[in-house]
Amino acid sequence: xxxxxxxxxxxxxxxxxxxxxxxxxxxxxxxxxxxxxxxxxxxxxxxxxxxxxxxxxxxxxxxxxxxxxxxxxxxxxxxxxxxxxxxxxxxxxxxxxxxxxxxxxxxxxxxxxxxxxxxxxxxxxxxxxxxxxxxxxxxxxxxxxxxxxxxxxxxxxxxxxxxxxxxxxxxxxxxxxxxxxxxxxxxxxxxxxxxxxxxxxxxxxxxxxxxxxxxxxxxxxxxxxxxxxxxxxxxxxxxxxxxxxxxxxxxxxxxxxxxxxxxxxxxxxxxxxxxxxxxxxxxxxxxxxxxxxxxx
Amino acid sequence: xxxxxxxxxxxxxxxxxxxxxxxxxxxxxxxxxxxxxxxxxxxxxxxxxxxxxxxxxxxxxxxxxxxxxxxxxxxxxxxxxxxxxxxxxxxxxxxxxxxxxxxxxxxxxxxxxxxxxxxxxxxxxxxxxxxxxxxxxxxxxxxxxxxxxxxxxxxxxxxxxxxxxxxxxxxxxxxxxxxxxxxxxxxxxxxxxxxxxxxxxxxxxxxxxxxxxxxxxxxxxxxxxxxxxxxxxxxxxxxxxxxxxxxxxxxxxxxxxxxxxxxxxxxxxxxxxxxxxxxxxxxxxxxxxxxxxxxxxxxxxxxxxxxxxxxxxxxxxxxxxxxxxxxxxxxxxxxxxxxxxxxxxxxxxxxxxxxxxxxxxxxxxxxxxxxxxxxx
Numbered sequence: 001x002x003x004x005x006x007x008x009x010x011x012x013x014x015x016x017x018x019x020x021x022x023x024x025x026x027x028x029x030x031x032x033x034x035x036x037x038x039x040x041x042x043x044x045x046x047x048x049x050x051x052x053x054x055x056x057x058x059x060x061x062x063x064x065x066x067x068x069x070x071x072x073x074x075x076x077x078x079x080x081x082x083x084x085x086x087x088x089x090x091x092x093x094x095x096x097x098x099x100x101x102x103x104x105x106x107x108x109x110x111x112x113x114x115x116x117x118x119x120x121x122x123x124x125x126x127x128x129x130x131x132x133x134x135x136x137x138x139x140x141x142x143x144x145x146x147x148x149x150x151x152x153x154x155x156x157x158x159x160x161x162x163x164x165x166x167x168x169x170x171x172x173x174x175x176x177x178x179x180x181x182x183x184x185x186x187x188x189x190x191x192x193x194x195x196x197x198x199x200x201x202x203x204x205x206x207x208x209x210x211x212x213x214x215x216x217x218x219x220x221x222x223x224x225x226x227x228x229x230x231x232x233x234x235x236x237x238x239x240x241x242x243x244x245x246x247x248x249x250x251x252x253x254x255x256x257x258x259x260x261x262x263x264x265x266x267x268x269x270x271x272x273x274x275x276x277x278x279x280x281x282x283x284x285x286x287x288x289x290x291x292x293x294x295x296x
Numbered sequence: 297x298x299x300x301x302x303x304x305x306x307x308x309x310x311x312x313x314x315x316x317x318x319x320x321x322x323x324x325x326x327x328x329x330x331x332x333x334x335x336x337x338x339x340x341x342x343x344x345x346x347x348x349x350x351x352x353x354x355x356x357x358x359x360x361x362x363x364x365x366x367x368x369x370x371x372x373x374x375x376x377x378x379x380x381x382x383x384x385x386x387x388x389x390x391x392x393x394x395x396x397x398x399x400x401x402x403x404x405x406x407x408x409x410x411x412x413x414x415x416x417x418x419x420x421x422x423x424x425x426x427x428x429x430x431x432x433x434x435x436x437x438x439x440x441x442x443x444x445x446x447x448x449x450x451x452x453x454x455x456x457x458x459x460x461x462x463x464x465x466x467x468x469x470x471x472x473x474x475x476x477x478x479x480x481x482x483x484x485x486x487x488x489x490x491x492x493x494x495x496x497x498x499x500x501x502x503x504x505x506x507x508x509x510x511x512x513x514x515x516x517x518x519x520x521x522x523x524x525x526x527x528x529x530x531x532x533x534x535x536x537x538x539x540x541x542x543x544x545x546x547x548x549x550x551x552x553x554x555x556x557x558x559x560x561x562x563x564x565x566x567x568x569x570x571x572x573x574x575x576x577x578x579x580x581x582x583x584x585x586x587x588x589x590x591x592x593x594x595x596x597x598x599x600x601x602x603x604x605x606x607x608x609x610x611x612x613x614x615x616x617x618x619x620x621x622x623x624x625x626x627x628x629x630x631x632x633x634x635x636x637x638x639x640x641x642x643x644x645x646x647x648x649x650x651x652x653x654x655x656x657x658x659x660x661x662x663x664x665x666x667x668x669x670x671x672x
Binding site: 002003006007010011013014115120121122123124133135140142144211214215216217219221222225256257258259260261262265266268269 | 331340467495496502503509536
């Protein structure tokens with residue numbers, strides 16, 4: 001029983017990180033209807049900003065850790081908006097395929113520029129948060145895991161409030177619903193899209209730091225696998241749907257953890273993806289996504 | 297007609313001479329290595345050793361009166377890349393022999409190509425037995441996994457006095473699977489028990505699930521045959537889950553990153569490897585001094601020593617063969633006997649593997665400490 005609850009905790013902290021990345025995929029998709037493949041590399045840049053900020057901050061304090069995370073979020077938000085302005089905006093109105101391929105190109109560009117600038121060898125991420133381990137009735141939870149779960153939850157609630165309770169959030173939803181109509185009623189699409197990229201990338205930056213705190217070895221290709229998993233989580237929950245992305249990420253994190261801890265750990269990814277295929281067979285729009293007929 | 301004939305013959309002879317003259321310039325040896333990517337620490341270290349061996353040979357007048365040109369290509373630690381690079385080295389650069397790779401998986405990719413083109417290949421540090429089984433042109437200068445697995449099983453049983461051990465294996469690496477298999481066979485034969493076997497994939501970063509299961513199985517040691525990137529994270533997560541038993545592995549653990557990433561968590565962990573710079577022998581001492589002078593005081597690790605030995609064995613074979621033809625060099629490498637390398641005396645057996653001793657290293661006070669040497 002203890003082992004089961006311990007695995008539940010492990011799955012929760014893994015799922016929380018996937019959720020932070022998945023939210024960025026889903027938000028951009030909701031507004032622009034394309035998958036921003038460079039998102040997983042913004043996540044990597046976030047980890048590196050956290051790394052360099054961590055060098056100059058006091059280690060092992062909650063405040064220092066949060067400051068490093070804030071730096072990563074701000075840096076990534078800027079990077080996300082810059083990518084949108086320089087790369088995706090000139091392509092707006094082009095067929096989705098062009099944008100998609102550009103996104104893949106952008107992703108490779110960030111990965112290999114990262115290798116050039118940061119070097120390819122993995123670096124040890126500093127212990128920016130206090131390193132403590134809490135043991136309750138044989139259950140063990142580290143300070144890092146706790147911070148991941150708490151911070152991710154707060155960020156997701158904040159996002160929900162921003163999308164449903166603020167003016168810019170309403171504008172975002174309007175653009176997602178119908179960009180042309182939104183423009184007609186006076187919504188500035190450029191600002192909204194830029195904001196969406198900034199917000200999504202800030203979450204990826206936070207995810208990058210939290211991931212690096214938990215698994216303290218960072219390298220320029222570190223975004224590839226979590227990015228792919230988060231993408232799967234977003235599709236699982238219904239791409240374009242914010243609570244769906246969080247739910248999908250949680251399910252994926254749990255499934256991976258439980259398969260990993262069992263005798264079938266070899267088939268971890270196979271089982272995770274089989275579940276994805278299964279869900280998509282029965283619910284093509286994802287768990288919480290609403291199926292809409294494509295107008296042709 | 298005869299005159300024209302003679303002219304053609306003369307022209308052909310001149311062309312042949314010119315061709316021979318240009319080929320006389322240098323002897324090309326190809327090297328494929330993981331200079332970037334996940335196993336970059338290994339690839340770079342091994343490459344530095346290889347490069348130093350070639351530079352020393354060139355400073356001493358080269359081989360067969362010609363200088364050696366080392367052509368190095370990076371495979372970015374990715375599967376699929378090694379085969380492409382080796383094809384390029386053989387067909388475009390026309391190298392006479394191939395050196396590489398550290399990782400068994402990538403050596404296994406390139407070996408069939410070297411075999412097909414009849415170019416001898418020497419792997420510095422691929423320990424999976426299958427590598428040299430590809431064909432009679434494939435050699436190595438390190439010991440193989442059955443030996444390494446046996447050494448660690450004996451060490452765990454006799455020195456650490458362990459009885460209940462968990463295995464945590466990377467399923468995507470030929471090296472890891474091989475090592476786990478031979479460790480298990482020997483450990484069980486010696487009366488030990490493998491209580492639980494858990495798997496992971498290279499590139500994974502979260503091992504909490506596997507370690508939670510291992511913790512529940514109540515073991516007194518964990519054998520982690522894998523590479524340093526994962527090993528360091530596994531040690532950290534194990535210590536966070538309050539698993540206090542020793543973790544130990546093979547030569548894949550040996551990189552400074554094990555300590556920089558693992559920190560305090562890798563203290564008191566062990567691994568087996570090919571050589572230690574702390575071994576008290578004149579050959580090793582001189583090598584450590586020359587390597588330090590060449591690379592700003594860096595202490596050479598096992599990968600550097602094996603990279604050095606692989607190039608030395610290749611150059612020595614070319615010298616003894618007196619030719620740059622693939623079959624002649626192959627025969628000379630196969631005949632290597634009693635060669636005094638940095639990593640021990642190298643004699644090729646009939647399966648093209650050398651018989652050598654292994655050393656066990658412990659991480660202590662943030663440093664690698666030589667524990668004992670285990671003879672074959």
